[in-house]
Structures are given as C-alpha cells and as structure tokens.
Amino acid sequence: MVAAQQELLTASSLKESQTELYKAVRNKLKLWKLSEKQINAIETAGKVQENFPVFATVSGTVTMKMVEEGDYLKQGQPLYKIANLNTVWAEFDAYENQISSLKEGQTIKLTTNAYRNEVFDAKVSFIDPLLNSATRTVVVRAVLQNKKDLFKPGMFVEGVIEGTQTSTENTVSVPSTAVMWTGERSVVYVKTNPNEAIFEMREVLLGNANGDSYTILEGLKNGDEVVTNGTFTVDAAAQLQGKKSMMNASGGKTMTGHEGHLGMQEDNSEKIQMKPTILK
Secondary structure, eight states: OHHHHHHHHHHHTTTTTOHHHHHHHHHHHHHTTOOHHHHHHHHHHTSOOSOOOOOOSSOSEEEEEOOOTTOOOOTTOOOEEEEOTTEEEEEEEEEGGGGGGOOTTOEEEEEETTEEEEEEEEEEEEEOSSOBTTTTEEEEEEEEEOTTOOOOTTOOOEEEOTTOOOOOTTOEEEEGGGOEEOSSOEEEEEEOOTTSOEEEEEEEEEEEEETTEEEEEESOOTTOEEEOSSHHHHHHHHHHTTOOOSSOTTSOSSOOSSSSSEEOOOOSSOOOOOOEEEOO
C-alpha cells in the first residue's frame, strides 16, 4: 500500500505528460478497494498515509468478526462477514411423496413462534435436485422479504403450500424399529393370525418421519399388528427357510413352518419374544 501510494504521488506530477500511467496507478489503488475520495485525499495531501479506513463493498449487518486489532493479514483474507438481511432464506425439508407437487414460484404460508398470530408469504426460489439419502428429503428454499428485520438467521419456521399436503385420513404410523429397509424398498412384518405367532413380510411406502415413528402411506391399514421388537429375528428365520425376506424378495408371499407361513412355535428351547402393536 505504501509503494502504491508513492507511485501515485510520483505519477500525479506527470499526469499531464503521462496520462495513461497516471490512470493505471489510480486504478491500482482502486483494486486495493480505495475509493475515489480516498485517492484524491492522498494526492491532495502529497504524502503517504499509513492509516485509513477500509470500506466494505456492500452494506448490511456484521454477522462475524474475524480479526482483531494488531493482526497480520494475508492477501484475500476476510475481515468480517456482512449480510444484507433485507431478504432472508427459509429452507424446508420436503419428503419424496411431496416432490411432484412442488414448483418454483409457489407461495408458501409461513408461521413462526416469534409471531404466533401472523402468517407470512414467501416464494419458492429453489428445489434441490439431489435427494438426501439419509432423511429421504430434498431442500426447498423460499425467499422472505425482511425489510422490517422481523426474521433472524437461525429462527425456526413452518411452511404450508396449499394443495400439496398429503392426506393423513387413511394413513397409519409405526415405530421406526418396525421398519427394515435396503435403500430401495421398506418392509415390515405383519401378524396374519391374531391367535398365532405367524408373520407376513409386507412392502410399505414410507412418508414423514415423526420422532421415533414413520407415517405409512401404502401397505398397511388401521388395525394391522406389526412386529416392533425382534424384526430382524423374524427376517432371519425366513431367510434360513428360503422364504421371502428383506434380502430375498423372490420368495413366496407368506412364510410358515407347516402351512406356507413362518410359525414361531413355543417349545423348551429358546423362545423368541415378539411385541405386536396396534396401528393408530
């Protein structure tokens, strides 16, 4: 910076005869993020300035201070993070069964605990082209106008798009321990006979995850009993008998010891405890 200012002072005395050189030196200082006013002040003072303010190229709110007084800085090292919060992003997780109903430009109705009695509008600006394989969701981003500084980064909001809600009237939920999945399909074991420990593997379509449970969109109905503890034991017994199982989808529809079903019989050897649950 000192050398660049010295070049300016030298070039300023030759600006009539060396116009191009003078412009190049001024442009060099502009690349150091000095304003026209600051450059003129150096030229008017006729001496090198060792201390002067550095102005950010954008206005906004400082979200992070990354230096302290007296620090040595490298070229390109950031000093502060500054964000213009006149608009903010709201990001939502949308499940697979909701993707077909989502489009850019749709209006989302937002609510937040900070303003319980108010509903805000936002526009969908981006739908992630990649699916998160762990959560089976995609990120949906909406832009919120925030000129009144109502929304703070990190706040939780809930959003609803009219016409995209999945009907829950005929859906059921099961504990997450009841579901086995390979990444391509999800299965549960259903008790087919209320009086016997006979189970049938059934493929299901998973919906939203709610804490320790899954919403089942297809494959089960209210009143079905499913295995929630010992699921892998039932599946292992099916595999040993060469029946249809999670890893062998080509087996028969049902599994048994005597009548085409997998039967868990009580004897004096090790007993397998199963815990059916009523779907709600």
